[in-house]
Amino acid sequence: MKSKKMNKIFLLLISICSFAWSQDASKVLLKEVSDKLLAQENISLQFNYTLFNAEANINQETSGKVQLKGEKYRFEYLGIIQLNDTKNTYTIVPENEEVTIVSNENAGSEMNPAKILNFYNEGYRFQWDIAQNIGNRKIQYIKLVPIDSSSDIAYILLGIDNQKKEVYKVIETGKNGTQTTITIKKYETNTNLAPNLFSFEEKKYIDLGYYIIKE
Numbered sequence: 049m050k051s052k053k054m055n056k057i058f059l060l061l062i063s064i065c066s067f068a069w070s071q072d073a074s075k076v077l078l079k080e081v082s083d084k085l086l087a088q089e090n091i092s093l094q095f096n097y098t099l100f101n102a103e104a105n106i107n108q109e110t111s112g113k114v115q116l117k118g119e120k121y122r123f124e125y126l127g128i129i130q131l132n133d134t135k136n137t138y139t140i141v142p143e144n145e146e147v148t149i150v151s152n153e154n155a156g157s158e159m160n161p162a163k164i165l166n167f168y169n170e171g172y173r174f175q176w177d178i179a180q181n182i183g184n185r186k187i188q189y190i191k192l193v194p195i196d197s198s199s200d201i202a203y204i205l206l207g208i209d210n211q212k213k214e215v216y217k218v219i220e221t222g223k224n225g226t227q228t229t230i231t232i233k234k235y236e237t238n239t240n241l242a243p244n245l246f247s248f249e250e251k252k253y254i255d256l257g258y259y260i261i262k263e
Contacts, residue, residue: 074176077188077190077208077213078208080213081213084214088238091115091116091117091236092116092234093232093235094111096109096111096229096231097228097229097230098230099226100227101227104225110125112126117241119132119134120133120134120246121246127141128141134152136149136151137149138248140253140258146258146259147248148261149260149262151263172192172193172194172204174191174192175193176191177190182216185210185211185212185216186209187209187216188208190206199223200222201222202222202223205217205218205219205221215232217229217232
């Protein structure tokens with residue numbers, strides 16, 4: 049259950065790097081964000097994640113971080129670590145002492161950041177939305193509505209720092225009333241990443257007694 053939740057959060061996070069739409073003022077702003085991100089060697093994000101549903105009396109807040117370099121990534125959330133070295137995706141769950149390894153050839157597109165970069169090119173209508181002043185930052189929101197009427201998503205709001213051309217917030221509202229919000233607390237680019245940050249040492253986990261699942 050946690051790993052499925054991780055993947056959904058990762059999808060929202062990767063939407064930060066998914067801007068190639070074409071529509072009026074939204075097109076200009078989103079392209080500026082996209083161009084800036086694509087020019088970076090690597091990206092590191094720390095975020096807060098909120099899940100809210102008034103009817104179900106759910107209000108949860110957690111935090112995590114993600115680091116990306118090209119198609120490689122390292123995603124840490126709820127004690128779980130997910131790595132991708134461009135060949136495989138490794139989901140490490142210390143609580144269960146297990147690792148699941150999925151070949152990128154067999155993984156769904158939601159597991160591949162390179163494919164997710166093009167995720168919003170199709171399937172959404174988007175429009176200029178409200179602007180907010182948060183401290184000394186002006187956050188401009190762009191609203192995305194799924195073209196597919198059967199989608200579980202009602203709409204997504206992307207809050208963009210107008211000056212820095214960086215995504216500050218991603219808000220997804222479901223048709224069932226559930227709202228998930230990711231707020232970027234720390235945003236860094238071109239940092240010195242450890243050489244083995246995206247590497248998986250299988251022997252290390254075998255020695256620790258972890259159960260290795262290969263799919």
